[in-house]
Amino acid sequence: MNVDGVPYRSIWRQGRSFAIIDQSRLPFEFHVIDITHMESGARAIRDMQVRGAPLIGATAACSVALAMQEDPSDRALGHAVEHLAVTRPTAVNLRWALERMRGVLQSVSATDRADIAWQEAERICDEDVQLNQAIGRHGLTALRALCNQDRAGPLNVLTHCNAGWLATVDGGTALAPVYLAHDQGMALHVWVDETRPRNQGLLTAWELARHGVPHTFIADNAGGHLMRQGTVDVVIVGADRVTRNGDVCNKIGTYLKALAAYDNGVPFYAAVPGPTVDWTLECGDDIPIEERDAAEVIHVRGLDDAGAPAQLRILPEGSAASNPAFDVTPARLVSGLITERGIAQASRDGLLGLYPERRA
Amino acid sequence: MNVDGVPYRSIWRQGRSFAIIDQSRLPFEFHVIDITHMESGARAIRDMQVRGAPLIGATAACSVALAMQEDPSDRALGHAVEHLAVTRPTAVNLRWALERMRGVLQSVSATDRADIAWQEAERICDEDVQLNQAIGRHGLTALRALCNQDRAGPLNVLTHCNAGWLATVDGGTALAPVYLAHDQGMALHVWVDETRPRNQGLLTAWELARHGVPHTFIADNAGGHLMRQGTVDVVIVGADRVTRNGDVCNKIGTYLKALAAYDNGVPFYAAVPGPTVDWTLECGDDIPIEERDAAEVIHVRGLDDAGAPAQLRILPEGSAASNPAFDVTPARLVSGLITERGIAQASRDGLLGLYPERRA
Numbered sequence: 001m002n003v004d005g006v007p008y009r010s011i012w013r014q015g016r017s018f019a020i021i022d023q024s025r026l027p028f029e030f031h032v033i034d035i036t037h038m039e040s041g042a043r044a045i046r047d048m049q050v051r052g053a054p055l056i057g058a059t060a061a062c063s064v065a066l067a068m069q070e071d072p073s074d075r076a077l078g079h080a081v082e083h084l085a086v087t088r089p090t091a092v093n094l095r096w097a098l099e100r101m102r103g104v105l106q107s108v109s110a111t112d113r114a115d116i117a118w119q120e121a122e123r124i125c126d127e128d129v130q131l132n133q134a135i136g137r138h139g140l141t142a143l144r145a146l147c148n149q150d151r152a153g154p155l156n157v158l159t160h161c162n163a164g165w166l167a168t169v170d171g172g173t174a175l176a177p178v179y180l181a182h183d184q185g186m187a188l189h190v191w192v193d194e195t196r197p198r199n200q201g202l203l204t205a206w207e208l209a210r211h212g213v214p215h216t217f218i219a220d221n222a223g224g225h226l227m228r229q230g231t232v233d234v235v236i237v238g239a240d241r242v243t244r245n246g247d248v249c250n251k252i253g254t255y256l257k258a259l260a261a262y263d264n265g266v267p268f269y270a271a272v273p274g275p276t277v278d279w280t281l282e283c284g285d286d287i288p289i290e291e292r293d294a295a296e297v298i299h300v301r302g303l304d305d306a307g308a309p310a311q312l313r314i315l316p317e318g319s320a321a322s323n324p325a326f327d328v329t330p331a332r333l334v335s336g337l338i339t340e341r342g343i344a345q346a347s348r349d350g351l352l353g354l355y356p357e358r359r360a
Numbered sequence: 361m362n363v364d365g366v367p368y369r370s371i372w373r374q375g376r377s378f379a380i381i382d383q384s385r386l387p388f389e390f391h392v393i394d395i396t397h398m399e400s401g402a403r404a405i406r407d408m409q410v411r412g413a414p415l416i417g418a419t420a421a422c423s424v425a426l427a428m429q430e431d432p433s434d435r436a437l438g439h440a441v442e443h444l445a446v447t448r449p450t451a452v453n454l455r456w457a458l459e460r461m462r463g464v465l466q467s468v469s470a471t472d473r474a475d476i477a478w479q480e481a482e483r484i485c486d487e488d489v490q491l492n493q494a495i496g497r498h499g500l501t502a503l504r505a506l507c508n509q510d511r512a513g514p515l516n517v518l519t520h521c522n523a524g525w526l527a528t529v530d531g532g533t534a535l536a537p538v539y540l541a542h543d544q545g546m547a548l549h550v551w552v553d554e555t556r557p558r559n560q561g562l563l564t565a566w567e568l569a570r571h572g573v574p575h576t577f578i579a580d581n582a583g584g585h586l587m588r589q590g591t592v593d594v595v596i597v598g599a600d601r602v603t604r605n606g607d608v609c610n611k612i613g614t615y616l617k618a619l620a621a622y623d624n625g626v627p628f629y630a631a632v633p634g635p636t637v638d639w640t641l642e643c644g645d646d647i648p649i650e651e652r653d654a655a656e657v658i659h660v661r662g663l664d665d666a667g668a669p670a671q672l673r674i675l676p677e678g679s680a681a682s683n684p685a686f687d688v689t690p691a692r693l694v695s696g697l698i699t700e701r702g703i704a705q706a707s708r709d710g711l712l713g714l715y716p717e718r719r720a
Contacts, residue, residue, distance in 0.1 A: 027676050192679070194657075196556060196579040199674065209678040217681040219556040219657055220580045221613025225649070225687035228615070253581025255588070259619040289585070297554075297579055300660050302672030312662030312672055314559065316387050318569040319552070321577040327585035 001165045001179075003030065003210060009129075009170045011050065011058050013122060016069060018062040022049045023166060027206035028301065028309040035059075038067035038080050045087040045094070048198065052167020053240045053276055054128050057093030060084045061124045064101040065117035072113035077105055089288040090249060090326045091240040092278040097124055125169045131273040132171030134340035139177025139236065139271060140184075142336070142343060146233050146267070147186065154187035154214065156233045158223055161195045161251035162203035163238025163271060173271035174236040175207065177338070182213045190215040191226060195251060197297040197323060220253050224260035235261045235268045236338070242270065242277045246331030246346030247284030252324055258333040267335040274340060277351065279358050284328035294321040361525045361539075363390065363570060369489075369530045371410065371418050373482060376429060378422040382409045383526060387566035388661065388669040395419075398427035398440050405447040405454070408558065412527020413600045413636055414488050417453030420444045421484045424461045425477035432473035437465055449648040450609060450686045451600040452638040457484055485529045491633040492531030494700035499537025499596065499631060500544075502696070502703060506593050506627070507546065514547035514574065516593045518583055521555045521611035522563035523598025523631060533631035534596040535567065537698070542573045550575040551586060555611060557657040557683060580613050584620035595621045595628045596698070602630065602637045606691030606706030607644030612684055618693040627695040634700060637711065639718050644688035654681040 001008060011020050017036040024047060025031050033049065035041050041063025044050050050059045067080035081098045088094060104120045105113055147155055161167075163174035172179065181188055190208055192215050194201040201217060208215040218226070226232050235257055241249040248254070248270045261268035281287065298321050304310040315321055334346035344350040352359055361368060371380050377396040384407060385391050393409065395401050401423025404410050410419045427440035441458045448454060464480045465473055507515055521527075523534035532539065541548055550568055552575050554561040561577060568575040578586070586592050595617055601609040608614070608630045621628035641647065658681050664670040675681055694706035704710040712719055 194556060196554060196581060202675065205675065205679040215679060217657060217675050217679050219612065219683070221556060221611075221616065221687075222682065222684055224615040224619065225612055225684050228688065251581075252579065252585055255584040256581065256616040256620055259584065259623055260616055263619055297577060300662060300672065300674065302660060302674040303676065304670070304672060310664070310672055312660065312664060312670055314660065314662040315562065315565065315577050316663065319565040319575060319577050322582065323579070324582055324585050327581075328588065 001170060001207070001211065009125070010055050010166050011062065011125060011169055013062065013118065017066070020044055020050050020059065021166070023051055023203065024049050025309065026166070027202045028303055035063070035066065038063045038070070038083070041066060042084050042087050045084070051200070052162065053091035053093040053238065054168040054173065054273060056088060056091050057097035057275060058125050058128055058169050060094050061097045061101050061121035064098065065114065065121045068105065068117040069114040072110040077102065077113070088290060090290045093275045096275040100124065128169040128273065129171055131340040132168050132173055132176045135173055135271050135273060135338050136171065136176030136180040138342050139269070139338045140180045142269060142338065143177055143181050143186065143234065154189040156189050156191065156231055158191040158193070158226070158232045158235045158257065159204060160193040160237050160254050160257055162200040162207070164204055164207040166203050166207060167238060173238045173273060175204070176271065177236065178213060179211060182211065188213070191223065191232060192217045193220050193223060193253070193257070194218065195253065196220055199300070200251065223257050227260045227264040227266050232266050235266060237270050239270045239272045239276050240326055241287050242272050242337065243281040243283050243287065244279060244351060245283045245348050246334060246337065246351060248329045248334055248346070249284055249287045249326050250329065252327050255327040255329045258329040262333045268333060269336050269338050270334055271338045274355070277355070284330065287328060289327070290325040292323045292325045294323050297321040297323045361530060361567070361571065369485070370415050370526050371422065371485060371529055373422065373478065377426070380404060380410050380419065381526070383411055383563065384409050385669065386526070387562045388663055395423070395426065398423045398430070398443070401426060402444050402447050405444070411560070412522065413451035413453040413598065414528040414533065414633060415526070416448060416451050417457035417635060418485050418488055418529050420454050421457045421461050421481035424458065425474065425481045428465065428477040429474040432470040437462065437473070448650060450650045453635045456635040460484065488529040488633070489531055491700040492528050492533055492536045495533055495631050495633060495698050496531065496536030496540040498702050499629070499698045500540045502629060502698065503537055503541050503546065503594065514549040516549050516551065516591055518551040518553070518586070518592045518595045518617065519564060520553040520597050520614050520617055522560040522567070524564055524567040526563050526567060527598060533598045533633060535564070536631065537596065538573060539571060542571065548573070551583065551592060552577045553580050553583060553613065553617070554578065555613065556580055559660070560611065583617050587620045587624040587626050592626050595626060597630050599630045599632045599636050600686055601647050602632050602697060603641040603643050603647065604639060604711060605643045605708050606694060606697065606711060608689045608691070608694055608706070609644055609647045609686050610689065612687050615687040615689045618689040622693045628693060629696050629698050630694055631698045634715070637715070644690065647688060649687070650685040652683045652685045654683050657681040657683045
């Protein structure tokens with residue numbers, strides 16, 4: 001997508017290294033980092049310089065290529081995969097990308113491994129962009145269906161966290177249909193959940209502002225009320241892992257919005273590229289939920305009076321804080337899973353209908 | 361309650377003026393303000409130097425006394441009541457307190473009005489403390505009932521916003537049973553919702569820390585996940601207005617927690633002193649929901665590296681924000697209303713059972 005007229009992906013190869021946009025500094029500073037060693041890639045994932053399930057997978061794949069460039073041995077491959085796999089526990093795209101890299105590389109001779117690793121990592125990146133384009137097209141169909149009623153104002157979409165182009169290599173998952181609809185002239189407006197504690201809603205607002213999509217930033221508490229008021233037509237979120245039964249694991253707070261959508265008859269969609277489906281898990285209860293550092297809850301980032309990035313402590317000493325990073329929305333609350341193959345019912349049959357090759 | 365060993369109410373008379381704790385500076389600074397003119401009282405309510413439905417009512421009553429001290433005419437009384445009534449739209453305690461003051465004062469001669477106004481305002485304050493003590497006792501019964509199971513750890517209470525002693529004259533509503541239980545040796549732990557955008561959870565954490573009640577501060581997004589995990593035994597919130605049918609209007613985000621509690625079989629109580637019931641409204645859809653300044657969403661307060669209070673802008677220019685301050689939780693999601701007369705079913709019959717004098 002464009003940033004001030006310049007086309008960007010969120011990750012790209014630069015010869016013997018790869019570059020990322022440091023998302024821990026957005027929206028306050030736009031800063032590109034060159035990742036030259038596997039360990040820096042692992043740190044970028046762990047510290048959320050990159051985030052979003054698809055981008056985490058792509059970053060891990062590129063980091064394996066860096067490792068192979070340095071040492072193409074079996075031992076180094078095993079170490080890289082294992083080291084990267086534990087950087088974050090919840091998004092299954094991480095494991096998916098690493099297993100794909102290992103699968104391709106283990107039968108390749110050491111002399112070719114670095115080249116093949118880069119090829120495969122770049123293929124993963126390019127495929128992600130294609131998956132998201134397909135998600136955009138299928139999601140647009142769903143948005144158009146909601147516009148068939150006699151509506152006066154714009155279609156109101158609510159989203160939680162950031163599942164835009166920054167969360168992917170490019171294009172976004174939940175925002176892919178929004179961008180496509182906007183580009184095709186559909187009148188829409190996006191309610192952007194702040195998404196405490198990491199405030200990824202700021203990334204969504206930043207993206208939407210740059211693309212000219214009308215939007216309003218709201219506290220995470222507001223969505224239920226807006227749905228009761230009838231000012232939300234559809235909720236679309238991304239996903240970090242979807243299980244065979246259609247349960248959706250996504251950023252903490254997603255479940256609350258799904259409950260409110262269900263209670264108010266508002267369609268609730270998760271945009272889910274194939275690599276986000278964990279075919280090894282039957283249901284969401286088995287997904288490991290990452291507990292991140294309480295410091296993320298205790299502090300908040302922003303701009304000071306001079307417009308410089310700064311951080312404040314909001315919770316004074318004397319109180320503990322807890323920071324579960326994801327929750328699980330049961331399939332019964334999900335209207336549909338927008339995949340690259342079409343919109344699936346959030347159920348075993350729905351998913352297997354689109355991915356018949358996954359039947360046991 | 362005690363602050364560093366000194367007993368405080370949140371509001372008290374000081375001769376010809378009254379004092380409040382400036383809650384817009386808590387928990388970062390403890391600062392007492394002397395309110396000497398009715399207009400300063402109105403501003404304190406509007407700018408949320410005082411907040412919490414019961415305390416808003418008490419502050420309005422004391423502000424009427426200030427006005428009568430200056431000018432005890434009928435015209436001044438009418439002006440004071442009308443001016444104060446529009447400071448905030450949602451909490452019905454404001455209107456209740458003002459109507460009570462007007463009812464008492466309009467039959468009193470101008471020479472006695474200031475004295476009678478102070479008497480009545482102080483009576484409203486003292487009664488609030490008594491109401492909250494009774495709410496504490498009835499709420500404790502509900503908490504004890506939940507402890508009758510064979511439980512290993514403490515009773516886990518989740519609360520949203522601040523309905524502690526700071527939200528009242530003293531004692532609190534939702535936190536009254538918590539304080540009483542803790543004082544009687546019951547093992548409990550409170551999950552404290554941050555309550556964006558004004559972060560009143562910081563007031564709750566501040567209160568609980570000062571009273572030695574174990575607690576954990578969480579993002580507003582976390583509660584649903586915690587309930588799914590089975591780590592919340594009961595939700596207790598305050599209320600800004602309850603209608604005849606038992607609908608509960610409270611701080612924005614309450615509805616989302618009620619949905620999650622209902623979905624997980626967790627009891628959800630609202631602590632409701634009599635003056636918070638609006639007997640003139642049939643259901644919550646008729647309650648005016650305050651839309652506050654978007655600046656409250658865009659900025660956040662905290663402590664800088666030197667420990668000094670400071671403010672940051674979190675949402676850069678280029679995005680709008682919206683700030684609805686309350687939502688309505690339908691009675692069907694409410695397990696009970698903890699009143700000073702006992703625990704009522706959240707229904708017309710439940711409320712009228714405890715307040716038979718309100719039958720039409």
